[in-house]
Amino acid sequence: MARIKTKYKCRSCGYISASYLGRCPNCGAWNQFEKETEEVQKRSAKASPSRLIKKTGINEPVKLDKVKAEKDDRIATKSEELNRVLGGGIVPGSLVLIGGDPGIGKSTLMLQIMSDLSKKYKVLYVSGEESASQIKLRANRLGLGASDMLLYPETDMHDIREQINDVQPDFVVIDSIQTMNEPSLDTMTGSASQVREVTSELMKIAKMDAITIFVIGHVTKEGAIAGPKIMEHMVDTVLYFEGDKHHSYRILHSVKNRFGAANEIGMFEMENEGLKEVTNPSSIFLDERLPRSTGSSVVVSLEGTRPLLAEIQALVTPTAFGYAKRTTSGIDYNRAALLLAVLEKRGNLMLQNQDVYLTATGGIKLNEPAIDLAITMSVASSYTNKEISATDCFVGEVGLTGEVRRVNKIQARVNEAAKVGFKRIFIPRHNMYKGLKDLEIEVVPVSSIPQALKLVFG
Numbered sequence: 205m206a207r208i209k210t211k212y213k214c215r216s217c218g219y220i221s222a223s224y225l226g227r228c229p230n231c232g233a234w235n236q237f238e239k240e241t242e243e244v245q246k247r248s249a250k251a252s253p254s255r256l257i258k259k260t261g262i263n264e265p266v267k268l269d270k271v272k273a274e275k276d277d278r279i280a281t282k283s284e285e286l287n288r289v290l291g292g293g294i295v296p297g298s299l300v301l302i303g304g305d306p307g308i309g310k311s312t313l314m315l316q317i318m319s320d321l322s323k324k325y326k327v328l329y330v331s332g333e334e335s336a337s338q339i340k341l342r343a344n345r346l347g348l349g350a351s352d353m354l355l356y357p358e359t360d361m362h363d364i365r366e367q368i369n370d371v372q373p374d375f376v377v378i379d380s381i382q383t384m385n386e387p388s389l390d391t392m393t394g395s396a397s398q399v400r401e402v403t404s405e406l407m408k409i410a411k412m413d414a415i416t417i418f419v420i421g422h423v424t425k426e427g428a429i430a431g432p433k434i435m436e437h438m439v440d441t442v443l444y445f446e447g448d449k450h451h452s453y454r455i456l457h458s459v460k461n462r463f464g465a466a467n468e469i470g471m472f473e474m475e476n477e478g479l480k481e482v483t484n485p486s487s488i489f490l491d492e493r494l495p496r497s498t499g500s501s502v503v504v505s506l507e508g509t510r511p512l513l514a515e516i517q518a519l520v521t522p523t524a525f526g527y528a529k530r531t532t533s534g535i536d537y538n539r540a541a542l543l544l545a546v547l548e549k550r551g552n553l554m555l556q557n558q559d560v561y562l563t564a565t566g567g568i569k570l571n572e573p574a575i576d577l578a579i580t581m582s583v584a585s586s587y588t589n590k591e592i593s594a595t596d597c598f599v600g601e602v603g604l605t606g607e608v609r610r611v612n613k614i615q616a617r618v619n620e621a622a623k624v625g626f627k628r629i630f631i632p633r634h635n636m637y638k639g640l641k642d643l644e645i646e647v648v649p650v651s652s653i654p655q656a657l658k659l660v661f662g
Contacts, residue, residue: 212237215396218432240397241390282320285481289456291464297414299407303421303429304445309454309479310420314377316478319351325374332359332383346478361386361402380420396432403435448567468508486513486624489566499586502597503578504617505570511620514568518582519561534564543579550606551653553587574611576602590661595627606653610634
């Protein structure tokens with residue numbers, strides 16, 4: 205007879221406790237423990253998996269140099285931006301997780317991509333949130349009503365497995381993972397145990413049957429994908445769909461990719477007819493710059509392998525209170541506070557009695573250290589009320605001693621600035637080499653913040 209074992213697992217970190225706890229001793233999260241029950245059966249020594257494998261000779265250890273690795277051909281979609289993020293196209297038999305805020309465009313993107321793939325491949329779209337008629341209405345609005353894609357509104361994983369076995373599709377979309385239910389588990393739909401078991405089952409289907417599965421996931425209010433963190437470790441690729449609800453532009457960001465480079469981005473614009481690719485995002489973020497304005501500078505940021513020009517704006521005003529205020533949007537707050545301290549100490553700018561507001565325009569988030577030099581120049585421009593030439597741009601990391609440190613892939617950054625039409629770019633001195641002098645842009649090497657301030661503002 206099997207016995208029932210009860211345990212409590214933290215939804216945030218996976219810590220297991222024999223009893224319910226209000227606060228997780230591992231990660232410190234409150235009210236995250238969830239009850240789980242499982243049947244525990246005694247295994248016979250004769251039927252242990254290791255003995256069976258050894259007897260039949262299945263999955264025996266093999267030397268690495270004896271393994272034959274066959275490179276699978278990627279399947280290219282009509283979206284070059286999605287192909288870029290995935291590392292060149294879809295890898296057959298992979299499991300891809302897509303997360304994002306509600307209404308950001310996850311289902312719309314999948315509907316557009318799968319409708320195009322259904323012309324050559326068999327596609328099964330499993331929806332746990334919408335009926336077939338609702339999906340049809342959305343497809344008609346997007347101009348995809350004549351697609352050969354198969355719709356299957358269902359949440360029971362037992363029925364979904366049977367349909368996959370009967371249909372034998374090439375692609376499967378699960379919309380969304382939090383609505384799927386594994387009937388063998390006695391827990392509520394969307395719980396950590398349900399999401400973990402459903403993801404595990406989908407991974408088995410993808411690998412054993414060579415079916416490519418796209419899974420749409422909800423996100424929490426902190427912006428992380430809802431469910432246990434192990435779900436992101438199980439899948440092959442994790443994509444985040446990001447964007448400001450007040451802007452029409454969307455960024456598809458790769459944070460994990462077993463088959464390509466991580467941190468790649470793809471740019472889309474949400475229109476009435478669906479998502480439209482943005483092939484030149486640099487021009488979008490610079491179109492609305494005001495001429496002869498202070499507190500504005502342009503940085504050549506690198507997202508994955510794509511150089512991206514973005515505008516950083518700063519507003520420095522005297523504080524009306526005893527404590528100076530710092531506000532950031534799209535820029536890390538702690539990094540901005542550090543750079544303001546460096547400017548005050550090394551650049552001799554009295555900022556301790558000034559309110560400073562910093563933003564990356566267009567709703568984009570910039571996190572890499574190479575934006576440091578542009579931030580400092582924007583703040584200095586607003587503080588001194590001196591404009592920066594509209595044809596200047598900046599690249600460089602700033603250290604605590606005021607030095608401008610080298611960045612990676614400087615050639616690609618300089619080429620992007622020259623292509624957009626900038627006349628001068630400031631880079632770290634240690635990134636300078638002879639080949640950069642032959643480009644159609646003046647490259648100015650700087651070694652410190654005082655030197656950069658002197659060259660830019662005189």
